Amino acid sequence: MAAKMPIKFGTDGWRAIIAQEFTTENVARVSAGLAAWLKQKTDTPTVVVGHDCRFGGELFADVTTRILCEAGVKVILAKGFISTPMISLAVLTLKADQGVVITASHNPPSYNGYKLKGAHGGPSSPADIAAVEALIPEEVAIPKQTLAHYEAAGVLRYENLEDMYVTYLQTKFDFEALRNSPFKLVYDAMYGAGQNVVRRLLPGAVLIHCENNPGFEGTAPEPLHKNLQLLSQTLRDTPELKLGLATDGDADRIALYDEKGNYVDAHHIILLLLHYLHKYKGMSGKVAVAFSATDRIKRMAEQYGLPVEVTPIGFKYISEIMVHEDVLVGGEESGGIAVKGHIPERDGIYDGLVIYEFMTQTGKTLSELVQEVYQVVGPFVYERADLTLPNEQKETIIKTALEGGYDRFGSYNYNRTEDMDGMKYHLDNGGWIMLRASGTEPLLRVYAEGSSAEETADILTQVKQRLGVV
Numbered sequence: 001m002a003a004k005m006p007i008k009f010g011t012d013g014w015r016a017i018i019a020q021e022f023t024t025e026n027v028a029r030v031s032a033g034l035a036a037w038l039k040q041k042t043d044t045p046t047v048v049v050g051h052d053c054r055f056g057g058e059l060f061a062d063v064t065t066r067i068l069c070e071a072g073v074k075v076i077l078a079k080g081f082i083s084t085p086m087i088s089l090a091v092l093t094l095k096a097d098q099g100v101v102i103t104a105s106h107n108p109p110s111y112n113g114y115k116l117k118g119a120h121g122g123p124s125s126p127a128d129i130a131a132v133e134a135l136i137p138e139e140v141a142i143p144k145q146t147l148a149h150y151e152a153a154g155v156l157r158y159e160n161l162e163d164m165y166v167t168y169l170q171t172k173f174d175f176e177a178l179r180n181s182p183f184k185l186v187y188d189a190m191y192g193a194g195q196n197v198v199r200r201l202l203p204g205a206v207l208i209h210c211e212n213n214p215g216f217e218g219t220a221p222e223p224l225h226k227n228l229q230l231l232s233q234t235l236r237d238t239p240e241l242k243l244g245l246a247t248d249g250d251a252d253r254i255a256l257y258d259e260k261g262n263y264v265d266a267h268h269i270i271l272l273l274l275h276y277l278h279k280y281k282g283m284s285g286k287v288a289v290a291f292s293a294t295d296r297i298k299r300m301a302e303q304y305g306l307p308v309e310v311t312p313i314g315f316k317y318i319s320e321i322m323v324h325e326d327v328l329v330g331g332e333e334s335g336g337i338a339v340k341g342h343i344p345e346r347d348g349i350y351d352g353l354v355i356y357e358f359m360t361q362t363g364k365t366l367s368e369l370v371q372e373v374y375q376v377v378g379p380f381v382y383e384r385a386d387l388t389l390p391n392e393q394k395e396t397i398i399k400t401a402l403e404g405g406y407d408r409f410g411s412y413n414y415n416r417t418e419d420m421d422g423m424k425y426h427l428d429n430g431g432w433i434m435l436r437a438s439g440t441e442p443l444l445r446v447y448a449e450g451s452s453a454e455e456t457a458d459i460l461t462q463v464k465q466r467l468g469v470v
Contacts, residue, residue, distance in 0.1 A: 004029070004138045009129045011314040011438075015104045015113035018056055022112045024063045024142060030114055031064045031100075033136035035071035037128075038097060048090045050078030050161060051102035052193040052250045054112050055214040057081065060102045063142060064114075069150040070143045077147070078161045081212070083193040083251035084115060085347040086161040089168060092121030092343055094159070103193075103250040106222035106334075107441060109215045115250075122319035122344035129316070166200055172341070173353050175201055181360040183242035183259075187352075188231040190221035194251030194349050206241060208234065221248050223255035223335055223348075225263040236261035243356060243366055247348035253335035254348035256355060258366040267294040267382050267449075270331040271373045273339055273351065276358040277328055278304050285328030285340055288318045291421045292333040292434055292447055296377040303376060312421040313436065319344045333384070333447070380431075381456045385446040386438075387469055394437055394444045397467055398422070401435050409433060410462030431455070433463055444469075 005021060007014055007030055014030060016022040038045035049065050051057030065075045076094060078087070084101050091099040099117030107113065116124040116132065124132075150156040179202060186206040189195035195210035208231055209217075219227050223246040231244045235257050244257030256264040264272075270293065277283045287301040287308045301308045306328065311317035315338075318330040322344035331337035336346035339354060359366060389397075400406065401423035408414070414425040414433070422436025422445075434447035446463055450456035464470045 007133065007136050009116070009133060012105065012123065012316070013103075013113045013115035015107055015111050017110050018112050022060075024059065025139070027060045027063050027114065028067050028140045028142045029136050029138075030132075031067035032071065032140040033132050034098065034100070034116070035068050035073050036135040037132045038073055039071065042097060044072075044074065045097040046074040046076065046094070048076045048078070048087055048094060048096045048099045048117075048159075048161075050082040050087050050100075052083065053081045053191060053212055053214055054102070054104060054249065055109065056112055057102050057214075060112060062147060064100055064102065065147060065156065066143045066145065066150070067140065069153075069155045070145070072155070075150070075156045076159050077156060079158050080160075080162065081193050082161045083165070083197070083349075084117075085252055085343070085345055085350065086165045086193075088117045088121045088343050088345040089165055090159065090161045091117050091119060093164060093168075095119075098124070101250065105250050106220060106248040106253060108220040109218060117345075120319075120323045120344060122322065122338075123316035125320050126316055162196060166197060169197070169201060169350070169353070172350075173357060177360055178202060178353070178356055179204060181356065182363065183356070183359050183365065184240050185243045185245060185356060186231065186234055186238075186241045188228060188244070188246040189251070190223065190227070190246060190248060191216045192221050192247060192249040192251055194247045197251075197349055198245075206234070206238075216249070223248050223253055225255075228255060228257070228263070232257055232261040232263065235259065243359060245352040245356075247352070248335070251348050252346035254337060254351045255335055256352070256366060258370065260367060262367070264366060264370065265382055266331065266333055266335040266337065267296070268370060268373065269335075269351065269355070270297055270329060270337055271300055271377065272355060272358065272369055273331075273337065274300055274304070274329045275369075275373055275376065276354065277339065278306065280358070280362070283328055283340055285326040286321070288321045288327050288330040290314070290318065290332035291418070291424065292436065293331065294380065294382060294449055295426075295432065296380060299377045300373075310420065315346050378451075380449055380451060381453045382447070382449045383456045383460055384448070385460050385464065387444045387446060387464075388442060389444050389469065391442065394442075397444060398435060398437055406466060409459070409466045412459055412462060427459075429455075431459060433459060
């Protein structure tokens with residue numbers, strides 16, 4: 001018998017194309033590995049299991065649950081679709097040993113995935129994930145018993161995790177003030193798992209793509225400007241709307257739009273959160289950011305006397321710091337951000353509510369608050385190009401970069417490099433370039449920052465020309 005494909009977790013979970021590699025058989029294998037690891041730690045482990053809005057989510061959650069229950073692991077299964085932050089909160093609140101979310105997050109609709117959440121209420125640590133990987137068997141028989149069988153046996157019970165999450169949020173924010181905010185909000189769920197929460201908590205909000213559509217209309221539910229054109233246009237066409245909020249497929253990533261329909265990326269959101277929590281609310285703590293984040297976050301933190309730690313890309317590294325240290329803001333370029341006072345987990349809705357609170361309390365629009373940030377760190381524009389390339393070409397580019405093979409990029413010289421996770425070039429003009437292979441998709445990511453939109457676009461063009469990928 002041929003050896004089965006090895007299953008490896010990437011930057012954030014194991015992800016694969018549905019019915020190709022992401023099959024009930026392989027989901028069962030991963031679940032068996034998880035069960036074996038948990039049983040090494042404790043005799044009676046408990047796992048919270050749920051799925052988001054993707055195609056096949058209920059089926060894969062069912063298989064996961066049956067494998068775990070058959071192995072003697074108690075399961076708390078979410079009712080209906082849920083977001084990743086809902087699972088993380090539930091693991092912590094219910095004092096479970098582990099969480100499993102069936103989600104491919106922002107990946108294209110053809111993908112599904114398997115995320116592991118630790119007892120601390122955030123992503124499992126890299127060490128724990130590696131330990132689970134090592135125990136994934138070549139094959140495992142999927143039990144024929146139904147979920148009703150395990151429920152009757154007392155090893156399975158159901159919880160409404162959306163209710164739990166909404167009740168929790170009501171203890172964290174003054175929703176009466178937010179409902180009466182002078183700044184009306186429009187929310188784009190991207191057909192993802194956050195769609196019911198904003199509807200329940202902010203009934204006056206305008207909702208976009210807040211229906212259950214497992215195919216996401218063929219668009220990857222990633223909160224990038226190219227995928228949020230309707231949200232931007234809605235703000236431009238509707239003067240009474242002042243803030244646009246978008247979250248990804250499992251609602252742990254965020255993007256914002258100002259009152260003019262301008263996209264506000266994660267770098268700016270991290271700076272806004274840091275500025276608000278420290279300067280306005282007097283909070284302190286470490287700032288933890290991924291390698292692909294703008295250095296202007298370091299600049300603001302240093303001006304505010306806050307320590308900074310840079311991590312490899314993957315929120316699991318930031319979460320691990322948050323568990324052991326006092327962290328004010330932890331975030332990454334892709335829109336995954338966590339803040340003090342919440343769980344050590346990315347949460348697009350929670351972050352959006354903090355910004356909405358910032359606007360409501362100050363009476364300032366998002367564009368005015370961004371200008372406040374610029375007064376501290378200076379104006380900048382960031383862009384990212386995701387290039388689909390053959391693996392051999394992608395690997396050659398990264399290898400060349402790491403070996404110092406690119407001395408300049410057209411007219412742009414650099415004065416130093418960093419290679420923590422990919423290769424980052426610090427330009428003489430104060431901007432930066434970064435090259436990195438995606439950990440979850442067959443992509444080469446090219447990051448660039450300049451002082452204006454024109455300069456940033458020019459940087460990206462000259463980088464692509466230098467790499468020979470125009």
